[in-house]
Amino acid sequence: MHKYIVMKFGGSTLSDINKINNCANKIISKFNDYFPIVVVSAMGDTTQNLSNLISKITSQPTSLVDSANPIMSQYNQHANSIKSTTIQSNIATDLILSTGEMVSAGMLSLSLNAKNYKSQPVCGWQMPMITNSNHGSAKIEKLSKNYINSLIQNQTIPIITGFQGVSPANNITTLGKEGSDLTAVALADQFNAHCYIYKSVDGVFTCDPNSNPGQKINQLSYDNMQIASEHGAQVIYHRAVKYAKKHNVKIFIQSAFTKANGTTISNSPSNQNIITKQRAFLTILNQNNPIPNGHAFISYDQKWCLFSNQKELQNYLEICDAKIQNPKHIKITLIHPQKIIKENFIQIAKKYSSIYSCMESYSWICVQSKHVKDLERELHIGFI
Ligand SMILES: Nc1ncnc2c1ncn2[C@@H]1O[C@H](COP(=O)(O)OP(=O)(O)O)[C@@H](O)[C@H]1O
Ligand SMILES: N[C@@H](CC(=O)OP(=O)(O)O)C(=O)O
CATH class of the missing domain: 3.40.1160.10 (Acetylglutamate kinase-like)
Known part of the structure; x- marks a missing residue:
């Protein structure tokens, strides 16, 4: 005691x-x-x-x-x-x-x-x-x-x-x-x-x-x-x-x-990982979630797309006629021709967020602007 x-x-x-x-x-x-x-x-x-x-x-x-x-x-x-x-x-x-x-x-x-x-x-x-x-x-x-x-x-x-x-x-x-x-x-x-x-x-x-x-x-x-x-x-x-x-x-x-x-x-062993915001973060896109300039978004269940600023993203959403499924979550169907499969998405998410878990609940990762170029390269060379 x-x-x-x-x-x-x-x-x-x-x-x-x-x-x-x-x-x-x-x-x-x-x-x-x-x-x-x-x-x-x-x-x-x-x-x-x-x-x-x-x-x-x-x-x-x-x-x-x-x-x-x-x-x-x-x-x-x-x-x-x-x-x-x-x-x-x-x-x-x-x-x-x-x-x-x-x-x-x-x-x-x-x-x-x-x-x-x-x-x-x-x-x-x-x-x-x-x-x-x-x-x-x-x-x-x-x-x-x-x-x-x-x-x-x-x-x-x-x-x-x-x-x-x-x-x-x-x-x-x-x-x-x-x-x-x-x-x-x-x-x-x-x-x-x-x-x-x-x-x-x-x-x-x-x-x-x-x-x-x-x-x-x-x-x-x-x-x-x-x-x-x-x-x-x-x-x-x-x-x-x-x-x-x-x-x-x-x-x-x-x-x-x-x-x-x-x-x-x-000191009991655990294998639980935690997602941090070091290089990337998982995100739910919604109006209350301001999107910083120069970030990239990829999605496994849809297609991937890079935006250089928020305005560009918003324009894109308009083109895509984004439908609000519930007030907290805008579901977007990207019309970009590239598609990324879930395994690759997870691989990238692991690499860019360094630590990874509970990926099942999310379909998007957001990558900080300084790492966008790397991501772009990998999407082209590695997976597509
Ligand atoms: N994986 C995580 N689990 C819990 N909190 C987290 C995690 N990652 C970041 N946070 C943030 O850490 C903050 C820590 O809690 P808070 O009580 O604000 O700290 P403080 O000790 O400075 O008062 C929370 O605001 C929470 O949003
Ligand atoms: N007040 C200091 C020290 C500290 O530990 O803060 P907190 O416990 O609120 O994270 C800081 O802001 O860094």
């Missing part, structure tokens, strides 16, 4: 006062069984807004870029130029970016105190969580338990700012976009606890549930989750999964708002 539970609340679960009170109730609901050690992210879009503010004063990119991600950074022109920013700008940037978590830690503490549960906000530097000086994607070097233990002994629930550490030079560092997950996993490791990550979604799905209907995955291996995170699934920070695997920390991804069981991430 574990004595502690680490509970991490993401930005979308803390975006207003009602939601903050809801998180406080969630913490209280665990209190009889475990002592909660809580990690918070910044309220709503706060970190992104801070990042936008920073970019108004400096032409250098801010450190809210996943430069620690080996895959995504290839696609991010900003990631490389970070190296050229001065150390002073990086220190200032991390100080600004880290403030969002302090507000939510304070607010959630106030909410618990108002409900007669003793609670106190704790900053990364207060624990302290010592990191290296790699501002923007700092690596945790040492996490001291003493300060948290002293609060626990006093029956005070610690609400710890995620994402935030302190360098040996005594400057605030940040752990990278979505870095609060890493704070939570590192604390779970230190306190021999399971790590609960609360989100606005019911768990990890076979594809982004806010873009396409997919199935919730009950059980995922660290490896499967890490691949999906590295390829752009936003559910959990890839470095948090790597850390959890190394230290054997069990992660539960659950909704902060429903009682759904969620997804367990552990």
Whole structure:
């Protein structure tokens, strides 16, 4: 039986006062069984807004870029130029970016105190969580338990700012976009606890549930989750999964708002794949789904076609006399002479989305503009 539970609340679960009170109730609901050690992210879009503010004063990119991600950074022109920013700008940037978590830690503490549960906000530097000086994607070097233990002994629930550490030079560092997950996993490791990550979604799905209907995955291996995170699934920070695997920390991804069981991430093998938006995404074409310029669409059950911009697609739809089958799905019969069989479609989908599953439910993939040329070539050379 574990004595502690680490509970991490993401930005979308803390975006207003009602939601903050809801998180406080969630913490209280665990209190009889475990002592909660809580990690918070910044309220709503706060970190992104801070990042936008920073970019108004400096032409250098801010450190809210996943430069620690080996895959995504290839696609991010900003990631490389970070190296050229001065150390002073990086220190200032991390100080600004880290403030969002302090507000939510304070607010959630106030909410618990108002409900007669003793609670106190704790900053990364207060624990302290010592990191290296790699501002923007700092690596945790040492996490001291003493300060948290002293609060626990006093029956005070610690609400710890995620994402935030302190360098040996005594400057605030940040752990990278979505870095609060890493704070939570590192604390779970230190306190021999399971790590609960609360989100606005019911768990990890076979594809982004806010873009396409997919199935919730009950059980995922660290490896499967890490691949999906590295390829752009936003559910959990890839470095948090790597850390959890190394230290054997069990992660539960659950909704902060429903009682759904969620997804367990552990070392049990799984072969479940997740579609991410790295190179391609599955799409249902409808009026609410704006189509970015230069994307290509292919369909296995019909024919394939490339459009260089949305207007071109719309013109095409008109020519095809697209019929709305139901409000969410426009069925299009393409008149393009080329046809692609399902097996080839799946092969391409696998290649372009890197990770693939539940293809049965979709008939379209959308390929990002920078990969359209490759796709076009392959459609001609490889399959047709
Ligand atoms: N495969 C996936 N499963 C679940 N959510 C996903 C997936 N891919 C992308 N997402 C997106 O990840 C987001 C993560 O949840 P959210 O609660 O918004 O994060 P945060 O922790 O920042 O508050 C959701 O908005 C969801 O649309
Ligand atoms: N607030 C930081 C850290 C973080 O982890 O956020 P979230 O848990 O909301 O993904 C960010 O936006 O990157």
